[in-house]
Amino acid sequence: MSSYTNTYDDVVSVAGSASTADAAPAPARDGNAASSIASRSDRPDATPWAASAVPAQQASRLSEAETASQADRIGGATHRLSSLDALESEAIHIIREVVAEFERPALLFSGGKDSVVMLHLATKAFWPGKVPFPVLHVDTGHNFPEVLEFRDRTVERLGIRLVVGSVQEYIDRGELSERADGTRNPLQTVPLLDTINANKFDAVFGGGRRDEDKARAKERILSLRDEFGQWDPRNQRPELWNLYNGRHTVGQHVRAFPISNWTELDVWRYIERENIELPGLYYAHQREVFSRDGMWRAVGEVSQPTEKEIVETRTVRYRTVGDMSCTGAVESDAADVSAVVREVALSTLTERGATRADDRISEAAMEDRKKDGYF
Amino acid sequence: MSTAVETALERSTLFRFATAGSVDDGKSTLVGRLLHDSKSVLADQLDAVARTSAERGFGGERGGLDLALLTDGLRAEREQGITIDVAYRYFATANRTFILADTPGHVQYTKNTVTGASTADAVVVLIDARKGVLEQTRRHLAVARLLRVAHIIVAVNKIDLVDYSEDVFRDVEAQLKRAARELKVDEPAIIPVSALEGDNVVDRSERTPWYGGPSLLETLEQLPALADLETDLEAFRFPVQTVIRPQGAVAPGLDADTYRDYRGYAGQVAAGSIRVGDAVTVQPSGRSTTVAGIDFAGKELDEAFAPQSVVLRLADDIDIARGDLLAEAGTDTSAAQLPQPTQDLYAALCWLSPKPLKEGSRLLIKHGSKTVQGLVRQVINKLDLSTFADQPASGLELNDIGTVHIRLAAALPVDNYVNFRRTGAFLVIDPSDGNTLAAGLVESDHLELSAREDERYDI
Numbered sequence A: 001m002s003s004y005t006n007t008y009d010d011v012v013s014v015a016g017s018a019s020t021a022d023a024a025p026a027p028a029r030d031g032n033a034a035s036s037i038a039s040r041s042d043r044p045d046a047t048p049w050a051a052s053a054v055p056a057q058q059a060s061r062l063s064e065a066e067t068a069s070q071a072d073r074i075g076g077a078t079h080r081l082s083s084l085d086a087l088e089s090e091a092i093h094i095i096r097e098v099v100a101e102f103e104r105p106a107l108l109f110s111g112g113k114d115s116v117v118m119l120h121l122a123t124k125a126f127w128p129g130k131v132p133f134p135v136l137h138v139d140t141g142h143n144f145p146e147v148l149e150f151r152d153r154t155v156e157r158l159g160i161r162l163v164v165g166s167v168q169e170y171i172d173r174g175e176l177s178e179r180a181d182g183t184r185n186p187l188q189t190v191p192l193l194d195t196i197n198a199n200k201f202d203a204v205f206g207g208g209r210r211d212e213d214k215a216r217a218k219e220r221i222l223s224l225r226d227e228f229g230q231w232d233p234r235n236q237r238p239e240l241w242n243l244y245n246g247r248h249t250v251g252q253h254v255r256a257f258p259i260s261n262w263t264e265l266d267v268w269r270y271i272e273r274e275n276i277e278l279p280g281l282y283y284a285h286q287r288e289v290f291s292r293d294g295m296w297r298a299v300g301e302v303s304q305p306t307e308k309e310i311v312e313t314r315t316v317r318y319r320t321v322g323d324m325s326c327t328g329a330v331e332s333d334a335a336d337v338s339a340v341v342r343e344v345a346l347s348t349l350t351e352r353g354a355t356r357a358d359d360r361i362s363e364a365a366m367e368d369r370k371k372d373g374y375f
Numbered sequence B: 001m002s003t004a005v006e007t008a009l010e011r012s013t014l015f016r017f018a019t020a021g022s023v024d025d026g027k028s029t030l031v032g033r034l035l036h037d038s039k040s041v042l043a044d045q046l047d048a049v050a051r052t053s054a055e056r057g058f059g060g061e062r063g064g065l066d067l068a069l070l071t072d073g074l075r076a077e078r079e080q081g082i083t084i085d086v087a088y089r090y091f092a093t094a095n096r097t098f099i100l101a102d103t104p105g106h107v108q109y110t111k112n113t114v115t116g117a118s119t120a121d122a123v124v125v126l127i128d129a130r131k132g133v134l135e136q137t138r139r140h141l142a143v144a145r146l147l148r149v150a151h152i153i154v155a156v157n158k159i160d161l162v163d164y165s166e167d168v169f170r171d172v173e174a175q176l177k178r179a180a181r182e183l184k185v186d187e188p189a190i191i192p193v194s195a196l197e198g199d200n201v202v203d204r205s206e207r208t209p210w211y212g213g214p215s216l217l218e219t220l221e222q223l224p225a226l227a228d229l230e231t232d233l234e235a236f237r238f239p240v241q242t243v244i245r246p247q248g249a250v251a252p253g254l255d256a257d258t259y260r261d262y263r264g265y266a267g268q269v270a271a272g273s274i275r276v277g278d279a280v281t282v283q284p285s286g287r288s289t290t291v292a293g294i295d296f297a298g299k300e301l302d303e304a305f306a307p308q309s310v311v312l313r314l315a316d317d318i319d320i321a322r323g324d325l326l327a328e329a330g331t332d333t334s335a336a337q338l339p340q341p342t343q344d345l346y347a348a349l350c351w352l353s354p355k356p357l358k359e360g361s362r363l364l365i366k367h368g369s370k371t372v373q374g375l376v377r378q379v380i381n382k383l384d385l386s387t388f389a390d391q392p393a394s395g396l397e398l399n400d401i402g403t404v405h406i407r408l409a410a411a412l413p414v415d416n417y418v419n420f421r422r423t424g425a426f427l428v429i430d431p432s433d434g435n436t437l438a439a440g441l442v443e444s445d446h447l448e449l450s451a452r453e454d455e456r457y458d459i
Helices: A010-016 A018-023 A026-042 A048-052 A056-061 A064-075 A083-101 A113-126 A145-158 A167-172 A185-198 A264-274 A337-346 A351-355 A365-371 B003-011 B027-037 B043-056 B075-080 B109-118 B135-146 B166-182 B216-222 B226-230 B446-452
Strands: A105-108 A135-139 A162-166 A203-205 A222-225 A253-256 A285-292 A295-298 A312-317 B013-020 B087-092 B096-102 B122-128 B151-157 B189-192 B237-239 B242-244 B264-268 B273-275 B279-283 B287-296 B299-301 B303-305 B309-314 B325-328 B340-351 B362-367 B370-384 B389-391 B401-414 B425-429 B436-442
Touching (some): A083 A113, A083 A203, A083 A253, A083 B013, A083 B264, A083 B309, A113 A145, A113 A264, A135 A145, A135 A167, A145 A162, A162 A167, A162 A185, A167 A185, B013 B135, B027 B096, B096 B109, B096 B216, B109 B122, B109 B135, B109 B340, B122 B135, B122 B216, B135 B151, B135 B340, B135 B401, B151 B166, B151 B216, B237 B264, B273 B287, B340 B370, B340 B425, B362 B401
Parallel strands (some): A105 A135, A203 A253, B013 B096, B013 B122, B122 B151
Antiparallel strands (some): A222 A253, A285 A312, B264 B309, B273 B303, B279 B325, B287 B299, B287 B309, B362 B370, B362 B425, B370 B389, B370 B401, B425 B436
């Protein structure tokens, strides 16, 4: 790599991914590359290393995409991060702050894309050290088996500890009862809080994003929870500059949302750029489904069609991965990450609107769940 | 997605802005309009707004969409029709990704405006064209100036309700220029808009032919972000967040022997840039060393700049821990730019808590990655936010901004906020319940004041 590509390189993954290069045909790149390279030497404050540091043979190795991207960076202000790099840097700063200031942090890890991105950011934040905290999963008993398999494999690969809270055990003991609509999403709250208390976790990272929901849009990056795990939206601490106040009293804990400022599209662009592995059901696959509430629901042990609902095989993918009983699939032929990025960029529905039955209950469904201690 | 869009995505940069306005200036409607007309609202969100608008019998134009519902997300907000708390919104145009802090204008206006403005590259202040510059407008301008927000834009809203009158706009414009002069604020960009009708929000309006400037969104797209303005000029500042020493806990896949003795200092560059081989001074100890390496997740970098998160390796084995600040050692000419560790903090406080500040209060001060105890020696004065003149004071209450002297239990390497937004800022925290009480900004005459102060007391 030449000396001036030494910022966090989106270029590396762009060059390394054939599919991306294919998806971005040459003409536009050519135009950019030509004009930017031309402007490089014209730039009055160009530093010597910028103008001459790329040996010819190295330069010729660079793909057109790479050249365009680098040249663009040089052509504009030297010290400028792309929005994705700026978001990554902000998230890593927050993760390090929480780990430095709290005694027992943990990361909520479901195997869903946002939590996978969180774990990836944590590995980058502490390199060459291991991720210095365990991951926590509340298993509703209705999880997709392939997601659980992915969860276990990821934890194994990174050599970190997995703590599981089980909704099923609470139901078996009679401490929670099954809801009439069969969804177990709202039932996660009690096992989550009990697991947090039992392990004395004082900070819990989540992959929540403000663009997901109107209530989440109002939540702080460090969000204080009382001894009942409750969120008080009207009494939040002001969050100033990049100074995060994690002070809490005994019994309270803090939820930390380092990717608060990311959008669904940012998450997917990052997954593409960093080549992050996800459970397969995020990509288009054939599945037996039936239509309910305008969503495609998978046929499984816990989600059975009624007599009137017709089962058919469709090419679908999941935009969110949660409880099988309330997560719907969307029809899609986006079979790889670059196809998903394109699909998300063009989507006219929010991910929750498209795929979560529990958020359709009311305009304030998420706010009500959060106040009770939900993620 | 077209190639053009994809190329633009890779290049897009972040731009953060906050809105500020009084109650009923139509701020949520403006934000809703910005999102709606820039096509950042998705179909299901719009359906929800349409449903609720219809249920409430909203009487606006254009199919009766109450666009304020796009941002007023909490149950109480929707029920009362007001905005309670800062809401963050996201939208993107071809070259920019915007993070918008929508800050409410009522009771806790200073708290909300300060919060929104603290990270903003620009503040959009709303004025009702029928009302002109109000006391609260002056406060918003004053807060934006105090927090050194790079750009102030004033949207003169409800221009439709004054029949798109140029005379009304020119009058408001004259009031604004006067206020800006008095408050020593650079003259803001002033744009006539109608949030309800969409004039000059995203597209330029034909109904204001007397206005030749860009629309609000065009303005936001063109302004340089703070990082573009400052990073190349500022001296290097790097609060150490944590020391990375894997010892036995090397990440899987890495050679344990290679990294067993690794020692690096993790943090986010708060200002300026640094290159391998550059000299740095460790504050508050004052010892110097050079940068031996810059690491980021397995990649070695030659240079790091704000706001990158990296790990620095240093040439000498000196005692450095979380809370220390690495700063550019500089030459003789820039030596004055090194932060000066001090136990006497002179600063402006934006008081954000209903619990008032009194002289003699014990507080916690969080600066960079360090938190120390402090004792309020003196409340020096308080700003009259409508005139920006100092008045004598012995305490501060909610929404007050005043200058104080705080004696610290340990020296902090502070910079002047005027020059360094990150290392010149601090939080004031209540030691009893942990709540954030105030936003602190180290005063420009800090060193002068501190030199005058004799060391009579100890904590």
